[in-house]
Amino acid sequence: MQTQPPTLTAKGLKFQSIGPVDLAVAAGGCLALVGPSGAGKSLTLKMIADLVPHDGDCFIDGTAASSMPAPRWRSQVRYVSSEPGWWAPSVAGHFADPKTQADAMKRLFLDASLLSAAPDRLSTGERQRMAFLRAIEDRPKVLLLDEPTSALDPASVTAVEEIVRELMAAGAAIVLTSHDPEQVERLADEVLTLKKATEMAP
Amino acid sequence: MNGLAFGPFELALAAGLVLVNATLSLIADLGIHRSILIASARMVAQLLLVGFVLGYIFTSADHWLSLLVIAAMLCAATFEVGSRQRSRLAGPWHYGLSGIAVSSGTVLVAGFALLTVADSADWTAPRIVIPIVGIILGSAMSASSVALNTMFGGVSAERAAIEAQLSLGRSRAQAMKPLMQRAIYAGTLPVLNQMAGAGVITLPGIMSGQILAGANPLTAAQSQIFLMLLLCAASTASVVAAVWLAARSLSDERDRLRLDRLQGR
Numbered sequence: 001m002q003t004q005p006p007t008l009t010a011k012g013l014k015f016q017s018i019g020p021v022d023l024a025v026a027a028g029g030c031l032a033l034v035g036p037s038g039a040g041k042s043l044t045l046k047m048i049a050d051l052v053p054h055d056g057d058c059f060i061d062g063t064a065a066s067s068m069p070a071p072r073w074r075s076q077v078r079y080v081s082s083e084p085g086w087w088a089p090s091v092a093g094h095f096a097d098p099k100t101q102a103d104a105m106k107r108l109f110l111d112a113s114l115l116s117a118a119p120d121r122l123s124t125g126e127r128q129r130m131a132f133l134r135a136i137e138d139r140p141k142v143l144l145l146d147e148p149t150s151a152l153d154p155a156s157v158t159a160v161e162e163i164v165r166e167l168m169a170a171g172a173a174i175v176l177t178s179h180d181p182e183q184v185e186r187l188a189d190e191v192l193t194l195k196k197a198t199e200m201a202p
Numbered sequence: 203m204n205g206l207a208f209g210p211f212e213l214a215l216a217a218g219l220v221l222v223n224a225t226l227s228l229i230a231d232l233g234i235h236r237s238i239l240i241a242s243a244r245m246v247a248q249l250l251l252v253g254f255v256l257g258y259i260f261t262s263a264d265h266w267l268s269l270l271v272i273a274a275m276l277c278a279a280t281f282e283v284g285s286r287q288r289s290r291l292a293g294p295w296h297y298g299l300s301g302i303a304v305s306s307g308t309v310l311v312a313g314f315a316l317l318t319v320a321d322s323a324d325w326t327a328p329r330i331v332i333p334i335v336g337i338i339l340g341s342a343m344s345a346s347s348v349a350l351n352t353m354f355g356g357v358s359a360e361r362a363a364i365e366a367q368l369s370l371g372r373s374r375a376q377a378m379k380p381l382m383q384r385a386i387y388a389g390t391l392p393v394l395n396q397m398a399g400a401g402v403i404t405l406p407g408i409m410s411g412q413i414l415a416g417a418n419p420l421t422a423a424q425s426q427i428f429l430m431l432l433l434c435a436a437s438t439a440s441v442v443a444a445v446w447l448a449a450r451s452l453s454d455e456r457d458r459l460r461l462d463r464l465q466g467r
Contacts, residue, residue, distance in 0.1 A: 049369060050456055050458065051365060051368060051369065051458055051459075052458060053454070053456075053458065053460075069457070070368075070456040070457040070458070071368075071371045071372060071373050071457055072371070074368065074369055074370070074371045074457075075370070075371030078369060078370070078371075079369040080369070081362070081365065081366065081369065083362055084362065084366055085360075085361070085362025085363035085364065085365060085366035085367075086362075086363055086366065087360075087363040087364075087366065087367060087380055131366075134370070135369070135370070
């Protein structure tokens with residue numbers, strides 16, 4: 001594979017005792033953030049998505065996050081939480097066009113009837129898969145996946161990873177956190193180890 | 203008009219009722235006699251004091267003095283609204299926000315009310331200004347207190363839902379809308395209930411007062427209608443201001459949720 005110019009770069013991301021973190025991911029690439037709990041893996045993803053205040057800046061194809069309104073940044077750089085939130089009364093209400101989800105739902109072993117259910121009627125694993133589908137509905141350029149399969153059985157893990165690889169093949173850049181070294185092995189072509197902050201904030 | 207007046211004799215009789223209650227509580231070991239007696243004594247002292255002070259202000263007819271009283275009332279209401287919140291914004295802005303919310307609805311609506319009566323009475327007279335501001339302020343105060351409680355108390359529980367929407371590229375206004383709507387509803391509920399129950403479930407205070415003071419019931423009803431509509435307007439204005447300011451304070455210009463600005467549980 002020839003080297004592509006990076007789609008996403010982050011320079012000097014720092015929040016309290018976490019960071020500074022520098023990273024770069026090319027289109028079609030996957031960078032895994034690993035490290036012990038509390039090393040700031042989720043927080044780093046949230047800094048990239050500009051969901052928490054931080055020092056440093058991120059760039060997509062050379063354009064700085066700080067140079068555009070945050071909603072526009074986040075519609076290209078999509079953070080997918082490991083504990084997704086829900087706001088509409090039905091699952092379908094969280095999608096721009098729920099009708100287009102039928103095929104993807106079938107691939108992830110999700111029954112079509114889940115769309116009309118209330119989010120809190122779903123199992124944790126069902127919610128995690130639906131939140132993944134919700135996040136990729138508009139095909140963002142960058143996906144920040146925070147423990148994307150933490151609540152899933154092996155068959156669903158394989159199915160989610162398959163879709164992730166398809167998105168990469170279509171040009172998406174991925175930043176992944178995972179506690180599963182084998183998943184990192186399977187998906188990532190680069191690994192960044194975050195160390196636990198030695199000095200705690202006062 | 204031959205209205206009722208309550209002299210020392212009637213007040214003593216009413217106090218007797220409370221004493222009977224306290225005695226019953228003592229006999230039956232209900233444990234409420236202390237709080238009943240203290241609350242009653244406090245209320246008597248407060249109202250008599252206010253009666254004296256207002257009497258003095260009304261006869262002095264000094265506009266500066268009534269402005270001072272109104273300012274003191276606004277400050278007291280601001281403190282009530284702010285200190286009533288279990289989770290609150292860090293720093294003095296918490297009270298700034300409470301003060302703006304309470305004052306905006308009150309000043310706007312009280313100003314309107316005073317101008318509408320400007321033809322029939324000297325609207326700057328303390329005996330008109332102070333009661334009107336007071337009654338409107340009370341309503342704005344309880345409404346914004348409830349609304350802020352819903353915002354500050356609810357935002358932590360709604361965190362995941364709000365951040366999920368922000369992650370998908372929605373603005374803070376869109377992401378916080380469900381919470382804001384809930385807070386506005388909660389804040390306006392008391393005045394909505396008050397209007398719904400008016401006359402059917404209870405005779406509202408002003409109307410009862412005027413009837414007892416000898417006014418014709420229809421006239422009394424008209425004053426009550428005027429007042430209720432003002433209370434509704436003031437509550438709504440204060441609630442909207444409170445909720446809008448709270449939503450702005452709990453997020454930032456980069457459309458992030460800022461729970462770090464909240465303290466206390």
